Amino acid sequence: MNEAAAITSRTLRNELWRSIPSGVIDTLTATFGMLIAVRVFHMSDVAKSVFLSATSGGMVASLFVVPLLLRAKSTIARTAAKVQLLGGGCMAFSAAFPHSPQLYIGGMSLGLFCLTMQIPLMTQIYRINYPAAKRGKLYAVTGVTRAAAAVCFGFVGGKLLGWNIENYTWLLWAFAASCFVSGFWTYGLPITAWEAPENSSTSLWSSMRWVREDRDFRTLLISWMMMGIGNLAAACLFVEYLANPRHGINLSEFNVAWITGVVPVLARVVFSYPWGLVYDRFHLFTVRAVLNVFFAAGILCFFLGHSLFWWTFGMALWGMANAGGNVTWALWVTKLADKHAVAEYMSVHTFLTGVRGLIAPSLAFAMIKVMSFDTFAIVCGITILSASCFIGVRARSNSESTDRLRPGARKERL
Numbered sequence: 151m152n153e154a155a156a157i158t159s160r161t162l163r164n165e166l167w168r169s170i171p172s173g174v175i176d177t178l179t180a181t182f183g184m185l186i187a188v189r190v191f192h193m194s195d196v197a198k199s200v201f202l203s204a205t206s207g208g209m210v211a212s213l214f215v216v217p218l219l220l221r222a223k224s225t226i227a228r229t230a231a232k233v234q235l236l237g238g239g240c241m242a243f244s245a246a247f248p249h250s251p252q253l254y255i256g257g258m259s260l261g262l263f264c265l266t267m268q269i270p271l272m273t274q275i276y277r278i279n280y281p282a283a284k285r286g287k288l289y290a291v292t293g294v295t296r297a298a299a300a301v302c303f304g305f306v307g308g309k310l311l312g313w314n315i316e317n318y319t320w321l322l323w324a325f326a327a328s329c330f331v332s333g334f335w336t337y338g339l340p341i342t343a344w345e346a347p348e349n350s351s352t353s354l355w356s357s358m359r360w361v362r363e364d365r366d367f368r369t370l371l372i373s374w375m376m377m378g379i380g381n382l383a384a385a386c387l388f389v390e391y392l393a394n395p396r397h398g399i400n401l402s403e404f405n406v407a408w409i410t411g412v413v414p415v416l417a418r419v420v421f422s423y424p425w426g427l428v429y430d431r432f433h434l435f436t437v438r439a440v441l442n443v444f445f446a447a448g449i450l451c452f453f454l455g456h457s458l459f460w461w462t463f464g465m466a467l468w469g470m471a472n473a474g475g476n477v478t479w480a481l482w483v484t485k486l487a488d489k490h491a492v493a494e495y496m497s498v499h500t501f502l503t504g505v506r507g508l509i510a511p512s513l514a515f516a517m518i519k520v521m522s523f524d525t526f527a528i529v530c531g532i533t534i535l536s537a538s539c540f541i542g543v544r545a546r547s548n549s550e551s552t553d554r555l556r557p558g559a560r561k562e563r564l
Contacts, residue, residue: 154281157279157340158279158280158281158288160339160340161275161276161279161280161339161340162280162288162291162292164335164336164338164339165292165335165339166291166292166295167335168292168331168332168335168336169292169293169295169296169299170295170296170299170331171299171327171328171329171331171332172296172299172328172332173295173296173297173298173299173300173301173302173303173415174299174300174303174324174325174328175265175325175328175329175332176296176297176300176415177300177303177304177307177411177415178258178262178321178325179205179262180300180304180410180411180414180415181304181307181308181389181406181407181410181411182307182311182318182321182407182411183201183258184198184201184202184389184390184393185311185389185393185403185406185407186254186318186321187201187254187255188389188390188393188394189311189315189393189403190315190318191251191254193251193255195515197251197255198390198511198515199511199512199515200255200259201255201258201259202386202507202510202511203259203507203508203511203512204258204259204260204261204262204263204266205262205263205265205266205504205507206266206503206504206505206506206507206508206510207259207263207266207504207508208262208263208264208265208266208267208504209266209267209269209500209501209503209504209505209507210501210504210505210508211263211267211504212266212267212268212269212270212496212497212500212501212504213355213357213358213497213498213500213501214497215229215267215268215270215271215493215497217356217357225341226271226274226275226341226493227271227275227336227337227338227339227340227341228337228341229268229271230268230271230272230275230336231333231334231336231337232333232337233264233265233267233268234264234265234268234329234330234332234333234336235329235330235333236264237260237261237262237263237264237265237329238261238326238327238328238329238330238332238333239261239326239329240257240258240260240261240263240264241257241258241261241322241325241326241329242257242323242326243257244256244257244258244261244322244326245257245319245322245323245325245326248318248319248322254322258322258325261325261326261329265329265332266500266504269480269496269500270493270494270496270497270500271493272336272480273480273481273483273484273492273493273496274492274493274496275339276289276480276481276484277484277487277489277492278489279339279340282484283430284430285430285481285484286425286426286427286428286429286430286477286481287423287426287427287430288426289426289477289480289481290422290423290424290425290426290427290429290473290477291423291426293418293422293423293426293473293476293477294418294419294422294423297415297416297418297419297422297473298419300411300415300418301412301415301416301419303324304407304408304411304412304415305407305408305412307321307324307407307411308403308404308406308407308408308411308412309404311403311404311407312402312403312404315403356494357494357495357497357498357501358498360487360491360494360495360498361498364486366486367483367486367487367495367498369540369541370434370438370482370486370541371498371499371502372540373438373537373538373540373541374479374499374502374503374537375502375506376533376534376536376537376540377442377445377533377534377537377538378503378506378507378510379506379509379510379513379533380446380449380529380530380531380532380533380534380537381445381449381530381534382506382507382510382511383510383511383513383514383517383526383530384449384452384453384514384526384527384530385468385510386510386511386514386515387514387515387518387523387526388410388452388465389406389410391452391453391523392405392406392409392410392461393406397523405458409458409461409462409465410465413462413465413466413469414465414466414468414469414472415469416466416469417465417466417467417468417469417470417472417473418469418470418472418473418476420470420473421469421470421473421474422473422476422477425473425474425477425478426477428474429474429477429478429481434478434482434485435541435542437474437478438478438482438538438541439538439541439542440538441471441474441475441478442534442535442537442538443535443538444467444468444470444471444474445468445471445472445475445534446530446531446532446534446535447467447471447531448464448465448466448467448468448469448470448471449464449468449527449530449531449534450464450527450528450531451463451464451467452464452465452468452527453523453524453526453527454524454527454528479499479503482499483495483496483499514526517529
């Protein structure tokens, strides 16, 4: 086995182990965080918006991670690991004082903030350690184990809360422990050489220059923004819609956890690997446009269905789309950026994801005050589908973009 293959193998091994605690943490953001906020602490819309915005705040802060890394002269993997461990510490503090709503929101939100802040560093690791021809497939393999872990924990966690809502304290400790385990496996990732170009700026806003210089990057960022606003706004209200009695449904804790936490993740288990193959073999614009259709269909089925079957079917469709969305969201910048610029590209992408994520929760709660959930779903669906139309027009009007983003059309940019 040559050195490159050994690095790939070790990275995949560590990422497979890390995907298990990551799957547990996924249930915090997808289901249990909001369920505890609604059923245990009966929090206001403002407090729930703060929690839902935590990951987005970390994404916004990620824009500044790369310049700070350059200043610190640290390694990528170990920096990412330390940030994850810090997130675990915040969650452990929240778990140590489980009856305080303020500390619950504060500790869990800061923990999620830290975990999302280091995403560009992980993408840079994938760009360096995984070969281009198999990058989507390898990432999807870990996505399957991550989703499987989320399904198992979602089922167990839902049962625990169904037996006794006070069991939520055990979930808080599980989330904190998962952060520590994730940091351990990240720390052990191969330390490959990553040196930014000599003329790289350490200005905190230096990564934004790529928006001006790369038109394809700019086009896809606009499309992601359009799609993301609609998708995130809808996702913010999945648990709220089913769990809050004032909306007239008020399902049990187990049913809410099953429909919003387990069903979409089961779909991710089934479809992550196929979407990884699709990502490696098809044009990025095509993959993105098709995913948007599935996202919109899932949201419309969920909010317009008004029955257990349609809620479950809608979440399954949304989960299937999310499987492909996770792959493309995490890796698409590797198709555009030079080898040493991937972290900067990704930091811009995560920054803008964070911006729309900060907007989406407040926007969603404001929208349902002035319109029905049916109208809300239609607005979100139209917003998502319009993003597909936008990139479709771009793909047809520029053959250079089409060639650049077609798999196998050129060697990776160094």
